[in-house]
Amino acid sequence: xxxxxxxxxxxxxxxxxxxxxxxxxxxxxxxxxxxxxxxxxxxxxxxxxxxxxxxxxxxxxxxxxxxxxxxxxxxxxxxxxxxxxxxxxxxxxxxxxxxxxxxxxxxxxxxxxxxxxxxxxxxxxxxxxxxxxxxxxxxxxxxxxxxxxxxxxxxxxxxxxxxxxxxxxxxxxxxxxxxxxxxxxxxxxxxxxxxxxxxxxxxxxxxxxxxxxxxxxxxxxxxxxx
Amino acid sequence: xxxxxxxxxxxxxxxxxxxxxxxxxxxxxxxxxxxxxxxxxxxxxxxxxxxxxxxxxxxxxxxxxxxxxxxxxxxxxxxxxxxxxxxxxxxxxxxxxxxxxxxxxxxxxxxxxxxxxxxxxxxxxxxxxxxxxxxxxxxxxxxxxxxxxxxxxxxxxxxxxxxxxxxxxxxxxxxxxxxxxxxxxxxxxxxxxxxxxxxxxxxxxxxxxxxxxxxxxxxxxxxxxx
Numbered sequence: 001x002x003x004x005x006x007x008x009x010x011x012x013x014x015x016x017x018x019x020x021x022x023x024x025x026x027x028x029x030x031x032x033x034x035x036x037x038x039x040x041x042x043x044x045x046x047x048x049x050x051x052x053x054x055x056x057x058x059x060x061x062x063x064x065x066x067x068x069x070x071x072x073x074x075x076x077x078x079x080x081x082x083x084x085x086x087x088x089x090x091x092x093x094x095x096x097x098x099x100x101x102x103x104x105x106x107x108x109x110x111x112x113x114x115x116x117x118x119x120x121x122x123x124x125x126x127x128x129x130x131x132x133x134x135x136x137x138x139x140x141x142x143x144x145x146x147x148x149x150x151x152x153x154x155x156x157x158x159x160x161x162x163x164x165x166x167x168x169x170x171x172x173x174x175x176x177x178x179x180x181x182x183x184x185x186x187x188x189x190x191x192x193x194x195x196x197x198x199x200x201x202x203x204x205x206x207x208x209x210x211x212x213x214x215x216x217x218x219x220x221x222x223x224x225x226x
Numbered sequence: 227x228x229x230x231x232x233x234x235x236x237x238x239x240x241x242x243x244x245x246x247x248x249x250x251x252x253x254x255x256x257x258x259x260x261x262x263x264x265x266x267x268x269x270x271x272x273x274x275x276x277x278x279x280x281x282x283x284x285x286x287x288x289x290x291x292x293x294x295x296x297x298x299x300x301x302x303x304x305x306x307x308x309x310x311x312x313x314x315x316x317x318x319x320x321x322x323x324x325x326x327x328x329x330x331x332x333x334x335x336x337x338x339x340x341x342x343x344x345x346x347x348x349x350x351x352x353x354x355x356x357x358x359x360x361x362x363x364x365x366x367x368x369x370x371x372x373x374x375x376x377x378x379x380x381x382x383x384x385x386x387x388x389x390x391x392x393x394x395x396x397x398x399x400x401x402x403x404x405x406x407x408x409x410x411x412x413x414x415x416x417x418x419x420x421x422x423x424x425x426x427x428x429x430x431x432x433x434x435x436x437x438x439x440x441x442x443x444x445x446x447x448x449x450x451x452x
Binding site for chain 1: 354
């Protein structure tokens with residue numbers, strides 16, 4: 001399954017760009033969700049987001065701000081994100097439980113918002129601090145009722161580790177396409193969703209690109225079951 | 227010295243609110259800078275920020291998004307922040323050097339933007355992961371030419387540690403006032419700036435509140451020199 005990263009190029013109207021891409025791929029059987037990142041939200045705020053998320057209907061709608069603040073600040077931002085129509089948000093697990101993740105989790109539980117924790121990242125620097133705590137971060141977030149985790153498609157060992165620690169949590173994997181991982185690599189390692197952006201959104205025909213990627217995913221999983 | 231946290235209440239017009247507060251305290255000898263945080267920028271984007279930062283003239287203008295992403299994403303956001311008039315930005319050191327902090331530092335150096343790294347936070351959960359790496363994070367950021375660090379006024383031992391490791395870097399300390407630290411506590415421990423928000427912005431007379439805080443800071447430093 002694919003979560004589509006909608007990252008509008010800087011000089012475009014983000015609302016029009018996102019809706020146009022979405023209209024071309026909506027209804028594709030491999031499309032499970034959409035993700036909007038920090039750059040587009042910082043530049044324009046949340047007002048344009050609402051109509052895009054309305055178009056996304058019952059797809060998973062993920063806000064990828066990688067929140068990493070004290071609980072009080074994260075709650076204000078989560079409230080804003082939920083009002084705009086997001087039903088899931090990505091947070092950094094490294095801010096720790098007390099006064100940060102616990103307060104976000106309390107708020108999210110009572111408002112039906114899914115929390116997704118970053119427990120490893122795709123760049124080499126992730127090894128310096130973050131990856132040294134992946135197991136402990138997964139356990140902390142599981143005990144707080146987090147819905148899912150982010151682990152990079154470029155490093156399948158991290159996906160396998162998270163899957164082992166959290167058999168029933170959802171795992172989202174960025175890094176497919178432009179960052180080097182092949183479609184299906186993360187799914188084979190135990191991820192539920194591969195986050196794909198430019199490989200689809202910048203393709204001449206986004207739906208055709210999604211077809212191709214879904215087919216690669218299917219074949220990768222098939223080879224696993226053989 | 228004070229860096230004023232401009233956190234507009236949710237239902238206000240952020241531009242009008244920030245400019246109104248700023249007009250009442252601008253020119254105060256203790257006012258060194260202003261800081262704008264994630265909630266206001268997420269809600270409304272950056273378009274309203276420009277006029278506020280123009281009013282702030284030669285004060286330090288800090289964007290507090292606590293960036294924690296891969297280098298490519300942080301650079302796009304830093305570009306947006308610089309275009310809006312910010313001259314400093316707060317990042318999480320936790321994301322690590324390679325492919326994250328190093329790329330942000332390269333960009334910042336060539337664009338004259340000051341980078342400030344979070345190396346400890348004010349909530350208890352900071353001890354779980356972040357504080358275990360404060361020394362190593364300070365060293366990484368120093369080697370990349372970071373301008374300053376964030377360490378909490380509520381835990382002066384962390385400020386002292388950062389000051390020891392980074393004698394000539396700037397240290398900004400949040401947590402004064404509403405979060406419990408007294409004005410002057412962080413300065414005595416080696417911080418350069420105390421970040422103060424509601425204790426000034428929600429006071430009936432913000433300039434009078436700033437007077438009082440500056441006087442407390444002065445007395446705290448004086449008692450140190452005795």
